[in-house]
Structure formats: structure tokens, C-alpha cells
Amino acid sequence: KRRIVSGVQPTGSIHLGNYLGAIRNWILLQNTYDTLFFIVDLHAITLPYDAQKLSKATRDTAALYLACGVDTSKASVFVQSHVRAHAEMMWLLSSVTPVGWLNRMIQFKEKSRKAGDENVGVGLLTYPVLMASDILLYQSDFVPVGEDQKQHLELTRELAERVNHLFGGRKWKKLGGRGGSIFKVPEALIPPVGARVMSLTDGLSKMSKSAPSDQSRINLLDPKDVISNKIKRCKTDSFSGMEFDNPERPECNNLLSIYQLVSEKTKEEVAQECRDMNWGTFKSVLSDALIDHLHPIQVRYEEIISDSAYLDGILAEGAKTAAGIADNTLTNAYQAMGFLRR
Numbered sequence: 324k325r326r327i328v329s330g331v332q333p334t335g336s337i338h339l340g341n342y343l344g345a346i347r348n349w350i351l352l353q354n355t356y357d358t359l360f361f362i363v364d365l366h367a368i369t370l371p372y373d374a375q376k377l378s379k380a381t382r383d384t385a386a387l388y389l390a391c392g393v394d395t396s397k398a399s400v401f402v403q404s405h406v407r408a409h410a411e412m413m414w415l416l417s418s419v420t421p422v423g424w425l426n427r428m429i430q431f432k433e434k435s436r437k438a439g440d441e442n443v444g445v446g447l448l449t450y451p452v453l454m455a456s457d458i459l460l461y462q463s464d465f466v467p468v469g470e471d472q473k474q475h476l477e478l479t480r481e482l483a484e485r486v487n488h489l490f491g492g493r494k495w496k497k498l499g500g501r502g503g504s505i506f507k508v509p510e511a512l513i514p515p516v517g518a519r520v521m522s523l524t525d526g527l528s529k530m531s532k533s534a535p536s537d538q539s540r541i542n543l544l545d546p547k548d549v550i551s552n553k554i555k556r557c558k559t560d561s562f563s564g565m566e567f568d569n570p571e572r573p574e575c576n577n578l579l580s581i582y583q584l585v586s587e588k589t590k591e592e593v594a595q596e597c598r599d600m601n602w603g604t605f606k607s608v609l610s611d612a613l614i615d616h617l618h619p620i621q622v623r624y625e626e627i628i629s630d631s632a633y634l635d636g637i638l639a640e641g642a643k644t645a646a647g648i649a650d651n652t653l654t655n656a657y658q659a660m661g662f663l664r665r
């Protein structure tokens with residue numbers, strides 16, 4: 324079976340972008356592939372954060388994975404920091420990652436510009452190396468993510484090829500190993516719709532956890548009245564009717580795409596249904612669809628989060644399965660890189 328891995332940072336609350344760009348696709352993929360989904364808590368400390376809140380956010384995120392439909396009879400769910408191989412592998416990969424590759428990362432440039440040099444930890448720069456470790460440890464074939472992770476996936480591929488070239492094949496065999504490639508070179512799986520859900524207050528910027536205004540995003544756990552309020556107040560335009568793909572109407576395109584995904588209709592059906600609606604009518608249709616789609620997720624979330632023994636059990640089980648795979652790759656990498664065997 325081909326393998327899939329992916330994860331979300333436990334920072335702030337999970338929003339519609341995370342769900343439509345990533346998590347929703349995990350649910351579809353878990354039936355066909357061998358899947359591992361992690362909560363990337365080690366990544367969450369690369370920007371200033373509140374230590375009092377990290378563990379709760381980590382549990383909440385795990386509960387939301389399950390509430391969204393991740394099925395632990397098929398998928399393993401675990402916390403990144405519970406599998407030590409991630410941090411260890413990161414060190415090995417760091418030593419062969421050119422700093423230039425990391426300096427070019429768009430997310431690093433954006434985040435570090437905002438924070439200022441003196442406030443940026445080294446971890447923010449090496450973040451993509453940890454992400455590459457998350458993926459390469461599991462010999463993953465595919466990584467379902469939103470569009471903003473595309474560049475990180477490219478770097479992961481280049482890094483895998485570089486390590487295979489530097490240390491794999493016959494060189495590794497000479498060291499007494501099995502030879503061949505150390506890492507599988509993975510591919511990003513980016514969905515055709517939903518890969519880049521935009522802000523409710525500006526159709527040209529991405530919906531994000533870190534945007535200062537909560538009005539700009541729908542969080543998966545927003546109550547009904549908050550959802551309808553946010554949709555009521557979201558940015559519109561002065562065109563009449565609703566249409567996809569008009570570059571002058573980014574907000575309209577974004578909201579129609581959201582509606583398409585949560586109502587599980589086709590683009591043509593949505594275009595047809597909404598063509599003659601005015602903004603007011605469309606907004607109430609969209610609100611209702613969002614509320615209907617998120618309600619069952621919210622109910623399940625409440626059940627799961629209140630049963631902490633159940634959740635802990637899932638995470639312990641997941642970490643055990645993950646460590647079994649990850650340790651194997653890590654041992655091979657140590658050997659290929661010439662370390663003395665333990």
C-alpha cells in the first residue's frame with residue numbers, strides 16, 4: 324500500500340482553510356492508502372508562543388482530526404514530539420541542507436519580516452528541515468497539503484535526492500548496509516478546489532490562523548451565530564449576480580468555492596444555482612450550508628474532547644506505530660551516514 328502523511332500545527336484554532344485544503348482530503352484518502360496524521364507541536368514553537376496553551380491546543384487538534392472523520396481503524400494519529408526520531412532526523416538532514424535553500428523559503432521570508440531579525444529563532448529558518456524529516460521518516464509517497472506548502476514539499480524532494488545521492492546506493496552497501504535509496508522521494512497532493520481558501524475580509528490574502536482579525540476566518544468550532552455573523556459581515560463587491568473565476572471578483576470566487584465544497588455540489592451546479600442571486604441571498608445560503616456541514620463535526624468534537632482516556636489511548640497507539648516505521652528509517656540513515664552502530 325502506498326503511504327500518506329500530513330499534519331497541522333496546533334497554533335490557534337483550526338479554520339476552514341486547514342479543513343478544505345488538507346484535512347477533508349485526508350478523510351477521502353484514508354480508505355485507499357496507509358495513512359499517518361500527526362499534530363506538529365515541534366513546529367508550533369518556532370514563533371513566540373504560550374507554553375501554558377500548547378498541550379491543550381495539541382489535544383484539541385487531535386480531537387478535531389477525529390471529529391472531522393479521521394478513522395483510527397485505518398489511520399494512525401500521533402503527536403510529533405512523541406516520536407523522537409523526528410527531532411533526531413532533523414539534525415542529520417540539517418547538516419546537508421544548504422542555508423541558501425532555507426533563506427529562499429517564502430514562508431520564512433514572510434514570517435521573519437513580520438517578527439524582525441532579533442526576534443526570529445533559528446527554528447523558524449530550519450522549520451522546513453523538520454517538515455522534511457516528518458515526511459521522509461515514513462518513506463511517504465504522497466503528502467496532501469494546501470498550496471502554501473508546495474515550496475516546502477519541493478525542498479523535501481530535493482533534500483531526499485541529495486541524501487540518496489550523497490550517502491545512498493553502493494556507498495551505503497560498502498558500509499555494510501542494504502544499499503539503495505535511503506529515502507523515497509514524495510509528492511505533494513494539492514486539491515483542485517480548496518487549496519487556497521482566502522480571507523473573508525480580503526479575497527486576495529490567504530485565510531490564516533495568524534491574521535489578527537478573527538473576522539477573516541471561519542474556525543471549525545465557531546458557534547452558529549458567529550458563523551452567520553462573519554458571513555454577514557464579510558467583504559463583497561458591487562457586481563450583480565454571483566460568478567466563478569472573474570479576476571475582478573476574488574471574494575465572490577472564494578465564497579462560491581467554499582459553498583461548492585461544503586455543499587458537496589459540482590462547480591457547474593453551484594454556478595447555475597447562484598448565478599442570479601444577490602449578495603444577501605447568497606450569504607444566507609452559504610451560512611446555512613456551512614453551519615450544516617460543521618455542526619456534526621462540532622458535536623463529535625465535544626464527545627471526543629470530554630473523553631480524555633480515549634484520546635490519550637489513540638495518541639499512544641499512534642505514536643507506537645509511527646515510531647516503528649520512523650526508527651527503521653532513522654537507523655538506516657545513521658548507518659548510511661557512517662555512524663558507529665549502537
Ligand code: TYM
Nearest residue numbers: 329330331332340341344345454457468469518519520530
Ligand atoms: P499549517 O498548520 O499552517 O496548515 C495545515 C494545513 O492546512 C493548509 N492550509 C490551507 N489550505 C487552504 N487554504 C488555506 N487558507 C490554508 N491555510 C493552511 C496547509 O497547506 C496545510 O496543509 N508546515 C505545515 C505543517 C507540517 C506538515 C508536515 C504538513 C509540518 N510537517 C509534514 C505535511 C507534512 C504547516 O504549517 O501547516
